[in-house]
Amino acid sequence: MSATLTVAQQAAIERSKMEAQAASLVTGYAGTALKLGNGRVLLDQATGAPVAFVNDDNPQRHYLLDDSVSWHTSDQYWGSGYAITSLGGAQWNKPHQYEVSGGEEHQIFAIIGTGLALDVTRIGGERLVERYEWRNVTNQTVVITGLGIQTPFNDRYPGASKSLHECVNTHIFAGGDWSWVLAKPMNGQGNCLGLVVREGAINAYSIQSRNQVTYSDIRGHIVLQVTDRAINPDSFGGQPSIVLEPGESYVLSWELGWYADEQSFLNDTDAPAAFSSMSATIGQPVTVTTDRTVEAISAGLIVQKTPTGATLTADHAGTYQLALVDGDARAHTEVLFHKSLRDTVNDRARYILKHQVASEREGALAGAIVATDVRNGLHFIDASWNDWSDGSERIAMPVLLQRSLNLGLLDESLRELAQQAADHWRDFAEAELIDGTGAIRRGSGLPKSEFGGRLYDCPWMVSFYTEHYHATHDEHDIDMALKILDRAAEIGGEHFLSIEFAESSAALARVLDGMGRSEDAGRLRSRVVASADYFLKLGSNLPYHEVSYEQSITAPLVSLLLEAHRITGRVEYLDGALERLQWLLSFSGPQPDSRLYGVSIRHWDGYWFGINRQFGDVFPHYWSTLTAEVLARLPQSHRSKETDALAKAIFEANMANYGEDGSATCAYVFPSNVDGRAMHQADPLANDQDWHLNIWMRMIAEEDFPAA
Template sequence: MNSTTADTRDTLSETTSENILRFGQGSAVLDARTGAPQGFSCDVDQRREYLIDPEIPWHSPDFYWGTGAVVTSVGARTWNTPTRRVGGENSERLEFDLHQAGLTLSVTRTGGEHLTERYAWRNTGDTDLDITQLSIEAPFNNYYPSAEKALAECVHAHVFAGGNWAWAYAEPMDGSAPSLGLIVTRGAIHSYSLQTQNESVFSNVRGHIVLNVTDHAIAPDSFGGQPVIHLAAGEQYVLETELGWYDSRPAFEARTNAPAHFSSYASKVGGSIDLTTTLDARPDQGLTMERTASGYRLTSEQAGTYYVHLSGHGYEAKTEVLFHESLPTTVAKRVHYILEHQVASARPGTLAASLVSVDTRTGLQVIDPFWNDWTDGSERICMAVLLQKAVNHGWTNAEDAEATQRECDGWRDFVEEHLLDETGASRRGSTQPTESFGKRLYDMPWVAQFYCEHFRATKDEHDLDMLVRILHRLSELGGKHFLSIEFAETSACAASLLREHGRADEARTILDSVVSSAQYFLSLGRNIPPHEVAYEQSVVAPLLSLLIEAYRQTGEATYLNGIRERLPWLLSFSGFQPDCRLNGIAIRHWDGHWFGIMRSFGDTFPHYWSALTTEVLLRLPKEVRTEETDLMASQILRENMANYAPDGTATCAFVFPSSVDGRAMNRADPLANDQDEHLNIWMRMIEEEGASVD
């Protein structure tokens, strides 16, 4: 976003003698030419980079902190290099000429206990104008170069754009302190966007985070509605923020002075959410509010997400809550929909029992053998597991029970003919080349999950034989040195079934593989090897699951200590924003591209793999598990219910930002694809860890 011209470069004057602003226990390092912060540094953790490193190729001064863009009824303009820069005592003032948009911009930054920033856009014309786009770059270093580097140098950026109630929190990826917190103290942030989130950098870069005073020009209906800002001639719009260092989330939350508190952000239809606030509240249609002594009681008879709008004393804020159907009801509806729409019954032979994605707009099935995440294997395995678990729990509609079991029996034939070879190795889809068997280790524990469930239903010893074959083959292919999702949980389930049926030696071999894998990854410390991406939540969760199962099997303190050390790595992925799509939900920003029909990068909230965090939290040893971890686990399970509609349809990806690379988002992808593993995880946690059905 470079607005520099030959004319403006000549007008710069009175630059600061030192391009550093001190605040608290750290400083802002200013770009010598533009005055924009190009880095924030903390004295106690000088290796940590809270902003994207200026030397990274896909980062440039166009995206430095505080640069931005505006669209008005007069025109449009970006800003980067000021026409005037004045330095003061631990402060700076920048002036920008935005006459193409009918504005000037004055930016002041002042150090101290906090770094305060003031942006003032003034209408310089003789007539009124409307601002429909006003965006400021906030390039937090939410980057995953490698596990070791990410844990040591990078941050997770948790953003809450609730209007006047808005903040961002850049937390070290290893869960250490301090974190860098931004709080809006005047004006509003009504949404956020992502830029440069494109395929050239794939899944290891979240992109440049952009804070939007309004994103009306691109996504007017996002985040509960984006305002148009009206400025009379000579009038100005002011946004003020403060940046500071915080040793904990509670310390930061206390500083935000939240105007409202929710008893939860998601509840079952028929239940309620208590809202404590002194402000007036206005609900979206379909949400009912009843006045209470401390605020409001929220209820709804229709499943869905709803915005709650808060106002009073010149203050405007908003956030989302969710009301969902019960787990058994949701499972039954999903099973019915899958049977009706996602069984590929038109295909020949055993392929007719395969399960595939579906475009919920049309009901047409979506199969692409060359796009791995749209094949009839890999993550589509979760549908077969869901069908069998639903039968085993008795959670199908009565008229669907027999058909569901027949489909599960047929799917077993399909998988043995098309997805597994004679050794038990899997491939990603029925049309994938034969040389691809065993190339993607993720899939094998998921197929083994299905055999666990199918055995519970049929007591067919063939299922146990297949369990042993698949898990042994996984070890032969390097599974003990690979963090397969659900490997530890599936191995524990398989071992339990084998022991119950007189096959203790095989059970012991499977569990020995889990312990051996845990020993290997414990020895690596922070140097976790890359998997499909360099570093992600669904690498750390399986790592912790391994250590938890190894501790259960051995009782050795080394595994308990490993769990304690690594748990903050996992929890730092999870947001704590007061929003039903964000609270406890792990940052994931690529799933819409790989799994959705819109193929859009951008934060996917909630994504079902966030439920892996629940698995870890509910399986924690008693020495580590707390009321807080149990509460987060429950919240994650309930918030993921946002991905299912009352008619049994579903979405594989809700791309959360208001826009990504200039395209409107904050919407659900129409593809029902891979989201059902969340339901499987919830049911397994009920079976094994006593999780609540509600």
């Protein structure tokens, strides 16, 4: 006889099963292991390479990729790598010899054709100390221009529940001799695994195994690079050459350990500097507290020495590389100086009106606002590639024009043109993107069968109509917005985590209240609550949303629960939101870099949205502002100086995506290289990045966040 189990009890049973399975795998491991705090490092029997980092308090967490992942093989085991020298290039994988004795491991690799041999030492204990020594074994000078080590952290999305319980978000700071990696459990629970460079330097990182499949669920193999000069000499402020005379060596040493939280890890990194912030408005300073000499790498960065370090300023918007120097020790990072929100919005509006309206087309199609190559002004409109269509994410641009106009942010010279463009865009949308039922298709060139094929677009269209109503007071706008949300509900909207669903529903409901249409407003709010109930019951078993799991699934989930709490006052929604907030914050890292600090990991948009069709980490990506939005919408009882500061940092980081002339990039692909192609550059397509400005403006309009 058995009783019916609650959702929480079922989840506890499943968690126990996973922990038991993980524990049996560890205890049944036939190979050698080294101690690592309250856990161990499992070593491959054939090569001695670490194949798992196991924490006894969290045994189900897979911090490294394993052989169950089809695209991960022994070629990418931890500690494998490659060298490029003046004599040639080669990989190392299987050691010439290795032994494990007394809690230490020693490996020797002959890197044939490079003039180098590699000695690796691993010493277990409370921390795992790894030491890599590359020796010049020739009778001539060897110049190293490429040196990378495989560190295959398990950063992937095999489904929401599996991701949350087994995988890690990996935050990399390749800052020269100030370098580290922090692998955070995706559910925010349990120990983090931290790597801190103690000798030598990591000057860049790259991603491998990424472009062989068009999946958005894998980040790829992470390669930490002493130098990437051979492939991308200018990345990360410039890549060094390492010159070894006969018999000389280069040593890289790091420590790995378990950390209870992010702050305890940061306390252990021996940071040589502290920044007042990583971003600032032009005219405001960034102060650096350090004993080192601060040097500008990028032209235009003004460095003024102070008794405690330096003050940084710049006269023009942009990101600026700098170095922190102490003798042979050299660290590097970047800061951002940006225009005010008002100036940036005006720049973008001016650029959109001049370059991104498709006025060359016939009839209503001329009202579309489209992706544009900023190098030459050419429009990118491709019905066969949804992310270059004239709908979907491009809805950001008419929303930007109308919202900035409504808030009084636009200059007088732009107001009439902006309103005309918004009016024409409404005509285009009703002629080409919305059918008679309120269903939406992604672009005008798609067949009629595509209407209703994508729920993501619905809240964005509702945002436009709500903003347009504020300008025109045309009740037709509100009727259209309501029709779109009603149709979305009919085709499954309450069971789908559309970005901005909670926010656009709340904004429309407020307008309906003001019009005396309380029944319609109540219907919208009841759907928000019903959706919140549905996703609370699912727990971690979230459905697929174009990607198996990601930050822009989790952020709308937290926003949904916060809005349900606002509507009902019921504590279970707030408790659910706070639990899932930990999932969301796991995507954000604390790297002292203006493109990285607080910015969520996202690694596929360069392929789908950019001209270069390039996978790889995109930093900053505009949907990272969804995290800032959640932090800004927390109840006052759960907001703090720290949460507000993090939200501000995320909003400011995304200012890096706009040029001084109002041009923009949809994707800055951050790694030094991806599968051997030089990156660390902005894609030249202005496409969908304006959602960042839209979210920031709405936060100001709703008085959830101060203006910049």
